[in-house]
Amino acid sequence: MAIINMPALSPTMTEGKLARWLVKEGDTVSSGDVIAEIETDKALMEVEALDDGVMTSILVAEGTEGVAVGTAIAEILDEGEESALGGQPPVAAPKAKPEPAARPATEEQVVKQASPPMPKAMPMPEKDTAQPQAAQNGDKGDRIFASPLARRIAEQKGINLSHLKGTGPHGRIIKQDVENASPGMARTDTAKPRAMPADPSEQSTLIPVSTTRKVIASRLQQSMQDAPHFYLNMDIELDALLAARKAINSAQSDAAKVTINDLLIKCAAACLIKVPEVNSSWEGDYIRQWHHADIAVAVALEGGLVTPIVWQADQKSLTSVSGEVKALVQKAQEGRLKLEEFSGGSFTISNLGMFGISSFTAVINPPHGAILAIGAGREMPVVKDGAITTATMMTATLSCDHRVVDGAVGAKWMAEFKTIVENPMLALI
Amino acid sequence: MSDKSTYDLVVIGGGPGGYVAAIRASQLGLKVAVVERENMGGVCLNWGCIPTKALLRAAEIYHLAATADQFGITIGQLSFDPEKVVKRSRDVAATLSAGINHLMKKNKITVYAATAQLREKSGEDWQITLDKGDPLRARKVILATGARARHLLGITPDGENIVTYRDAMTPKTMPKHLIIIGSGAIGMEFASFYADMGVNVTVVEAADRILPVEDHEISAMAEKAFMARGITIHKGAKLEQVNASKAPATGVKARVAIDGKTTELSADRLILAVGITANVENLGLEEAGVKLDRGHVVTDGFGQTNVKGIYAIGDMTGAPWLAHKASHEGVIAAEHIAGKSDGHTMKATDIPGCTYCRPQIASVGLTEKAALDAGYTLKIGRFPFRGNGKAIALGDDDGMVKTIFDQKTGELLGAHMIGPEVTELIQGYVVARQCEATEAELMQAVFPHPTLSEAMHESVLDAFDRVIHF
Numbered sequence: 001m002a003i004i005n006m007p008a009l010s011p012t013m014t015e016g017k018l019a020r021w022l023v024k025e026g027d028t029v030s031s032g033d034v035i036a037e038i039e040t041d042k043a044l045m046e047v048e049a050l051d052d053g054v055m056t057s058i059l060v061a062e063g064t065e066g067v068a069v070g071t072a073i074a075e076i077l078d079e080g081e082e083s084a085l086g087g088q089p090p091v092a093a094p095k096a097k098p099e100p101a102a103r104p105a106t107e108e109q110v111v112k113q114a115s116p117p118m119p120k121a122m123p124m125p126e127k128d129t130a131q132p133q134a135a136q137n138g139d140k141g142d143r144i145f146a147s148p149l150a151r152r153i154a155e156q157k158g159i160n161l162s163h164l165k166g167t168g169p170h171g172r173i174i175k176q177d178v179e180n181a182s183p184g185m186a187r188t189d190t191a192k193p194r195a196m197p198a199d200p201s202e203q204s205t206l207i208p209v210s211t212t213r214k215v216i217a218s219r220l221q222q223s224m225q226d227a228p229h230f231y232l233n234m235d236i237e238l239d240a241l242l243a244a245r246k247a248i249n250s251a252q253s254d255a256a257k258v259t260i261n262d263l264l265i266k267c268a269a270a271c272l273i274k275v276p277e278v279n280s281s282w283e284g285d286y287i288r289q290w291h292h293a294d295i296a297v298a299v300a301l302e303g304g305l306v307t308p309i310v311w312q313a314d315q316k317s318l319t320s321v322s323g324e325v326k327a328l329v330q331k332a333q334e335g336r337l338k339l340e341e342f343s344g345g346s347f348t349i350s351n352l353g354m355f356g357i358s359s360f361t362a363v364i365n366p367p368h369g370a371i372l373a374i375g376a377g378r379e380m381p382v383v384k385d386g387a388i389t390t391a392t393m394m395t396a397t398l399s400c401d402h403r404v405v406d407g408a409v410g411a412k413w414m415a416e417f418k419t420i421v422e423n424p425m426l427a428l429i
Numbered sequence: 430m431s432d433k434s435t436y437d438l439v440v441i442g443g444g445p446g447g448y449v450a451a452i453r454a455s456q457l458g459l460k461v462a463v464v465e466r467e468n469m470g471g472v473c474l475n476w477g478c479i480p481t482k483a484l485l486r487a488a489e490i491y492h493l494a495a496t497a498d499q500f501g502i503t504i505g506q507l508s509f510d511p512e513k514v515v516k517r518s519r520d521v522a523a524t525l526s527a528g529i530n531h532l533m534k535k536n537k538i539t540v541y542a543a544t545a546q547l548r549e550k551s552g553e554d555w556q557i558t559l560d561k562g563d564p565l566r567a568r569k570v571i572l573a574t575g576a577r578a579r580h581l582l583g584i585t586p587d588g589e590n591i592v593t594y595r596d597a598m599t600p601k602t603m604p605k606h607l608i609i610i611g612s613g614a615i616g617m618e619f620a621s622f623y624a625d626m627g628v629n630v631t632v633v634e635a636a637d638r639i640l641p642v643e644d645h646e647i648s649a650m651a652e653k654a655f656m657a658r659g660i661t662i663h664k665g666a667k668l669e670q671v672n673a674s675k676a677p678a679t680g681v682k683a684r685v686a687i688d689g690k691t692t693e694l695s696a697d698r699l700i701l702a703v704g705i706t707a708n709v710e711n712l713g714l715e716e717a718g719v720k721l722d723r724g725h726v727v728t729d730g731f732g733q734t735n736v737k738g739i740y741a742i743g744d745m746t747g748a749p750w751l752a753h754k755a756s757h758e759g760v761i762a763a764e765h766i767a768g769k770s771d772g773h774t775m776k777a778t779d780i781p782g783c784t785y786c787r788p789q790i791a792s793v794g795l796t797e798k799a800a801l802d803a804g805y806t807l808k809i810g811r812f813p814f815r816g817n818g819k820a821i822a823l824g825d826d827d828g829m830v831k832t833i834f835d836q837k838t839g840e841l842l843g844a845h846m847i848g849p850e851v852t853e854l855i856q857g858y859v860v861a862r863q864c865e866a867t868e869a870e871l872m873q874a875v876f877p878h879p880t881l882s883e884a885m886h887e888s889v890l891d892a893f894d895r896v897i898h899f
Contacts, residue, residue: 147866148866175865
């Protein structure tokens with residue numbers, strides 16, 4: 001017997017959308033079969049069956065949003081096994097999306113419920129969902145570990161503990177975490193509905209906000225609120241890098257050709273090792289300086305963006321960085337990124353050059369200390385040795401978290417970056 | 430230099446900070462050496478915490494025997510042998526010091542009996558020279574050299590008439606009249622010991638109350654209890670001059686200004702207990718560029734000094750000068766060095782302080798005044814031991830438990846205790862503070878009956894007007 005619970009697919013996930021069931025009630029499933037898709041923080045994730053059996057009850061209809069982690073979503077039984085569910089009512093699908101699958105109990109289930117359930121009072125948690133199930137303090141999700149004092153201060157300040165990251169033992173939320181929490185984390189469930197002007201529905205369209213969109217919104221808002229941003233611009237000549245790319249690609253098969261962006265990742269990686277102060281994260285009482293350049297690359301998706309990571313880019317060859325970026329972008333576009341492929345990292349590069357943007361400032365991607373915004377390469381008149389000539393110029397903008405990176409440190413990093421981009425042979429050293 | 434004398438970590442000083450740091454580092458897989466110039470265990474074990482507890486135990490037994498009559502027990506003529514009392518104290522220290530040596534062996538820590546000095550860096554490593562034997566090489570260094578008694582300008586301890594803690598805990602004879610300069614933990618423990626052994630004790634304190642770091646109510650209750658024991662206390666007293674004659678028989682004279690009036694006190698011995706001075710000399714700190722502030726090494730929350738690879742812990746890094754602070758800092762530093770740090774640092778207000786005089790005194794967190802100065806609105810609870818059944822049964826019901834809460838959040842800001850065994854009780858509040866318990870959890874916790882700890886529960890209840898037994 002197995003109750004399938006809403007899994008926590010990332011450490012911060014408290015709820016998710018049950019996007020789709022891939023099996024129907026009555027289907028036979030084997031351990032490892034993909035039975036459902038869940039839309040989480042950033043991607044569509046698959047839920048696998050952990051046991052062999054028959055999918056007897058689907059408890060949460062597809063399309064249901066805001067399903068708390070730990071909620072029972074389905075039951076898989078061995079042949080002839082009794083349901084442990086008792087009278088647990090199925091969660092209805094949202095009204096906006098009426099579906100025949102938003103179902104009352106099946107006949108089969110009614111019959112089962114008529115016979116007394118087995119004296120197993122509680123369904124046993126699955127192997128991987130070892131977290132305690134009942135939430136003593138919340139309306140949704142699994143148990144939050146917080147000290148009594150932290151709970152009380154959070155209550156007084158109206159802060160939702162599920163949004164906080166604990167710094168106490170085993171990630172326990174302590175007083176300091178609540179005191180450092182920004183007002184942006186305050187609960188909004190008590191907010192009064194805003195008075196609306198005349199019915200706007202005729203002049204506008206309401207677009208439901210996806211889980212992904214919500215996460216992007218809250219993370220970026222938090223970043224702008226918490227991290228004091230400042231920006232450093234640098235004009236960089238690209239001709240040497242373009243020449244290097246041409247030389248490299250002339251020796252590569254079409255599939256293995258590298259992009260300017262791949263080269264910029266390698267250049268940035270070298271600078272992050274040279275100026276490690278920029279390769280750092282703010283963690284309250286201390287700054288975490290990373291040993292490797294784990295560079296996240298911003299990838300635009302329909303309805304959002306995601307930042308998959310090239311781990312240890314400083315250690316990898318240009319061709320392996322290039323290959324990884326290609327694979328990550330493809331996976332991102334297909335919504336197949338695994339959690340560990342886009343969580344963490346130490347630095348971000350966002351490139352809007354392909355849209356002809358000359359320069360822009362980017363919002364830092366927490367927990368990183370800086371993000372590099374790359375503009376388009378443009379052929380421009382420049383003055384060299386007193387004479388006007390032309391060169392391919394690009395403007396790079398470094399957004400820094402001033403808690404981690406001071407102006408002079410950021411400037412030093414940018415100077416290194418300019419030097420290496422304009423003299424790409426240095427990347428070999 | 431041979432591999433044999435190259436270490437991941439060399440700890441200079443084998444006191445409660447140094448040896449604990451060494452054990453923790455060894456547990457985490459580092460190759461560790463300790464350099465100790467005297468005995469493992471440092472002042473704490475050899476000349477401080479431990480031997481004085483042995484002396485105070487003797488004093489307690491003597492006091493209990495002297496008051497046995499109230500329990501219905503008749504004891505004949507009482508007397509004691511100062512030599513035996515001191516010998517037991519030294520034996521206790523020796524036993525424990527031998528135990529530390531065993532712990533070093535067990536943890537594969539090499540101990541060098543020598544005086545160490547930092548030398549130049551060779552590559553990433555520090556070179557450390559020893560006064561005896563070959564130099565050592567260390568990737569990381571923890572300085573844990575502790576402190577020594579502070580001397581007042583113009584007063585030179587002679588080991589006979591004018592003494593500091595070392596001689597004070599190894600008396601060959603008992604003085605008739607003893608002057609103690611300083612009423613901190615060290616001064617009051619000696620006052621308590623000697624008074625119990627029948628010595629006429631006078632305490633001179635420059636501040637306007639004794640035990641000046643404690644909550645003012647505790648200071649006042651302690652003063653009352655000491656005066657009841659016949660101890661003379663001069664507060665707000667400025668020591669102007671001390672004259673000691675060479676011949677021990679003629680004793681010592683101290684000129685003291687109290688409220689502008691000069692008084693001459695005479696006694697046959699004087700103990701100087703006016704704080705400590707960090708041992709920062711002859712370690713090569715200046716050459717290495719280690720930053721000091723008012724005689725103490727400056728460190729961050731992980732014990733790192735301003736010089737990369739050099740850590741410092743314990744007394745030499747500043748107040749509070751307590752063994753458990755040094756040990757805790759040693760663990761934090763060792764874990765940081767081994768890359769195991771979970772970011773846990775120590776707050777001074779979380780370090781409990783204990784004084785083992787009679788009555789005992791223990792505290793953690795903010796005093797009432799400090800809490801008010803910090804802007805809190807307070808809820809204060811008090812419970813006297815005379816409302817506690819166990820204390821009455823013990824015949825030791827003098828004292829109280831005072832708890833201070835933030836009215837707004839219910840945070841336990843401080844706890845201050847005076848009375849029987851409070852040095853053993855305080856950790857209940859220490860744990861509560863570390864776990865960030867509020868008054869609610871402390872009220873909900875079940876305290877066993879009959880115990881002294883019930884007074885801790887009642888004090889919390891009293892802060893919220895729910896006290897039961899008073």
